[in-house]
Amino acid sequence: MFSPPSPSASHGDVVLQPNYFTSSIYVLALRDDFSALVLHFHEEFDKLQSSASLKPFALFKTVWLQMGWKWLHFKVFDARSRQAFLDVTLRIFLEGTAKTEAPFIRIVALFALYTFFYTQIKETSPPLHSVLNIPVPYDHYSALVTMHDSLTTTQFHVFEPHVRYVLSRLRQDHVFLVLPYSELGSMNPGTLPRELFAEDGLIFHDPTQKRKGRPAKKDKSKQARLALDELEGMLDQATTETRRDVNEAEYRQLKSALMLSPDGMSTEVLEQASGEVLNRLKEAQALADTSKSTNEAHGVFRVKQAMKDDSEKLGLLGFI
Template sequence: MSSRGHVVLQPAYFTSSIYVKALRDDITTLVHTFHERYQQDNTKPFALFKTLWNGQGWKWMHFRVFDSRTRETFLSTTIRLFLERMVKTEAPFTRTVALFALYTFFNTQPTSSAPTLYTLSNIPIPVDHYNSLIVLPTALTTAHLAPLQPFASYAIGSLVNASVFHLLPSSELGALNPREVPREIFVEEGLIDSNQPKKKWHTSKRDKVIKARTALDAVGRSLEQASPAPEARRTALRYEEQKGRLLREIGSDATNLREASEGVAQRLREAQEEQGENVQAWAGLARVETALESAGGMLRLHSSG
């Protein structure tokens, strides 16, 4: 008898926008909360940080995933997001809080759990970011930031002496893997990702429905602008009846949509035969026939007509 399967998060989850965006927001919350509390009492900065770290649930982060393959991506992505708040373009206070978070997260990896969990032994960092990190304590000299300086110096010295930093080429060369995070962009159903250009030769069912509705609205406007004679008004009423039928069919299979589209055109042809060629509304018929011909039997928006 086979053993019961286990649900395992795939590594791609931790490089996707779902995880990356949420963690970035959490890091920002940690920074802001620490800043508020630090303004009230800055006598023991790192003790205050540990209180917030535990209180916000960061101490449970290491138990989010246990599969070694996925855990490696989880750890490297999390550390990378701490590092990105430590670059020299960030405010010194933010950089220091991110340093505290990196130091705490890296040094609290479980080493005596059963079963044994995968742990990171080094921290990849571009050489330019490393150089700016090493001199961070020199930026903490103002009266407001001075209480942070000895703790920042200790955290950096501890990590450097343990040789945990793995130096990579300069950040402008994109040596981190993946080059950018998030790598996978999650798009909710029904929304379009504007960053992903569509292939010109592919038309989705949703696009066809939108174009069909647009074409119907265009024909309706043409009929409204036609002569107010009784014949034209009757033609407009017939059109509205057929339009309602077509809209009810939209969203079903292509065969029904094609039949409904042809029904609209056929009703307009019959009305033309009954009332003659001099009714202005027949511009609408020409538009419908052109749309049908160009869309393979289904109404869609067409630039001519």
């Protein structure tokens, strides 16, 4: 006799998925933390800048440990997720070394890149996944390996030997995996963050990129709602344009019928009405004229000109 199946007592482990680390949830938070690291290191450096015993990299390691960056390696242990975690984190540090950044930010980013890479957890049982290379586009790599040449000013001269050593160590260990130029889209993913977090879930940064598999009911309803709204907008626009054309044609037809009718308005009535409108415009202009300008208002001038050039004796009806 076999025992009946029973539910397992051990539950599955909760694992962060790789797309968590390429999403805005992690990328934006890490960028903010890196900015805080730069600010804190800058404050500590200013305090000891005049000291003869200043050691920039030792000071950086102290700040790194004080802010708890040493615990970042324990973020995730699953191999697939850890690969994405290490790649994205190193790439964020690599972004800070770009030639367009300020020299101080480039220095801190290089120190962070070096420290994070060489403090990967390797001698464990079971072993944790680690990376052996840092992908970098060729144009970025060319500017990075010559960073020490730009630290010639008095303010950054103290960093020059440390930057030179860090770069030489990274090149000696063949850490950099040189890729084609950035403009060719050699990095994967192309941009960070790749996924943007919204209240109703993750949305892809690339609008042309679609999820795999069948669309969910929620996506179907959203697409149907958008299509319906677009259709209603097109109908409203068409109705408005048609109504405008019909109203204008109807008005011109009624106007012609009124002027040609034997019982229509006489010329004297039209002239009297036009004169009253002109007088009211002048009164309104006098009340609104606070600059005491001698120039007549544009509206009053147009009415006068229309009455002067009124060959058909239509008065203000000649306007419209």
